[in-house]
Amino acid sequence: MEERQAVQNHSLILKNRNTLQLSGVTDVISFDSVQIILETCAGMLLVKGTQLHMSRLTVEQGEVNIEGNVDSLTYSDSHKAAKQAGKLMGRLFK
Numbered sequence: 001m002e003e004r005q006a007v008q009n010h011s012l013i014l015k016n017r018n019t020l021q022l023s024g025v026t027d028v029i030s031f032d033s034v035q036i037i038l039e040t041c042a043g044m045l046l047v048k049g050t051q052l053h054m055s056r057l058t059v060e061q062g063e064v065n066i067e068g069n070v071d072s073l074t075y076s077d078s079h080k081a082a083k084q085a086g087k088l089m090g091r092l093f094k
Helices: 079-092
Strands: 011-015 019-023 025-031 035-040 041-058 065-077
Touching: 011 065, 025 041, 025 065
Parallel strands: none
Antiparallel strands: 011 019, 019 065, 025 035, 035 041, 041 065
């Protein structure tokens, strides 16, 4: 399996609380219409809101666009806790 290139820079642009452009994304842990958990080079990022969906996903380049009503953005350095939460959410919604 080919390894992804290490993404060094992370940026976040939020426009009118309904369009979010991200770079520096290394992995998408989980997503649904109210919560998206992303791993970035700056730590884990939890995006909460309503009617969320990823309009563009290019993990190889580390870019993600999210549309919907964004209520909160929360960073965490705890990679393991967020990944475990994402796996649990995935099991619950299968």
